[in-house]
Amino acid sequence: MIIEKIKKIMPKVVKAPLKHLHACATYDPWFERSWSQEGEDQILRRIFKRREVGFYVDVGAHHPKRFSNTYLFYKRGWHGINIDAMPGSMKLFDNARPRDINLEMGIGSNAGNLDYYVFNEPALNGFSKELSEKRHEADTTDQVREVIKVDVRPLSQVLDCHLSSGQEIDFMSVDVEGLDFDVLKSNDWSRYRPKFVLAEILGSSLHEIEQTEIGQFMHDQNYMLYAKCMNTVFFKDSLLKWKTTPTGAAP
Structure with a gap:
């Protein structure tokens, strides 16, 4: 049959x-099914293989399933905080992922508002004028439809408001189209230290990562380079006493 x-x-x-x-x-x-754009969730699955419950933070979450580094874990019973600046984006999250805290806002170095570039391909939306204009000029398909003002807050303030006292963050995924560094700088690393941090560093080879501004910043926060996809880089908290199983996965 x-x-x-x-x-x-x-x-x-x-x-x-x-x-x-x-x-x-x-x-x-x-x-093996992956919802991530570059298979990031499969690397995370290996890292957290034996963890039935956990907590994540997804900055630039985009969509509850499409290009999601966290949906695989939501299906396994995890929960977390999803943040995206695209107007109307959290309606989908509220329907598909009701266990999560879903926040429609931007993350920036300081509280205020920034120009938000809206593309016909929502995955390209972001606050970076330089990257948005470069994409707009280079591809007749991926075009900026409009530029709107969006409120932004530092990540540390958002976590102050929405992270429960004592809640550990197993991993944090950051993908905000060119301004990942600003998001990382806006966190209070003395208080909020995810075990693993995913950030996008476009076009960098392995030996170049530690020389980038993100690589140097994460090193200064006592995070070490752990793994890499095409553009996504994984950093691990080097202060964490991390035990592994014989297969290399987290207990």
Whole structure:
């Protein structure tokens, strides 16, 4: 019966692989599904393999599932804080992820408001004028539709208001299209120290990361380079007494 179903599915997969990807996965025990853009959630899954519950902070969360580094963990029973500046973005989060704290706001070095560049591709939205204009000029498909004012607050203030007393952060994911450094600087690292921090450093090779402003800043906060995807870099709290299992995963 299963073999016959696979035979029916496979020709369709060749023509439309994305549409039938889930159907194929049903019959492939080796398939690992990822919601992240570069497989970040699979690295995190390995790190937190034995953790049934945990807490995350996602800055620049974008969408409850699409390009999400946290959705895999939400499905496992974790919860956390999702933050995104895109107007209307948190309606989707409130519906799809009611256990989470979902905040529609921007994160910046200081409280105030900033120009927010809205693209026809929402994943590119952000506060960086330089990066937004470069993308707008380089690609006729990815265009800025409008520029609006959005309120921003430092990350430390947001965590002061919304993080429960004593709550540890297992990992924090930051992806705000060019201004990750500003977000990281706005945290109070003496009070809020995620075990792992994910940040985007575009176009940097492994030997260049520690020389970037983010790499140097995280080193100064006693975080060490731990892993890397194409653009996303993982930093681990070097002050953390982190025990691992024989497979290298967290207990």
